[in-house]
Amino acid sequence: MTQLNLPDRRQCVACGREDTWDEETHNWRIADEEGRPFCIHEWDINGTHNPIRK
Numbered sequence: 487m488t489q490l491n492l493p494d495r496r497q498c499v500a501c502g503r504e505d506t507w508d509e510e511t512h513n514w515r516i517a518d519e520e521g522r523p524f525c526i527h528e529w530d531i532n533g534t535h536n537p538i539r540k
C-alpha cells in the first residue's frame with residue numbers, strides 16, 4: 487500500500503506566506519509570514535512535490 491506524502495509545509499510564491507500542516511485540526515496554519523490578505527495563494531508544492539514516500 488502506498489502512502490501519500492503530504493507536505494507539512496508550503497509557501498506562496500506570490501506573497502511569501504508560509505503555512506505548516508496541523509495534524510490535529512487537519513488544516514493549514516500560518517507559520518510565519520501572513521502575506522497579503524487578498525492574495526490568491528499559489529503554493530510552491532504543486533507539481534514539484536514527490537507524492538510517494540518510501
Ligand SMILES: [Zn+2]
Pocket residue numbers: 498499500501502503521522525526527528
Ligand atoms: Zn499568497
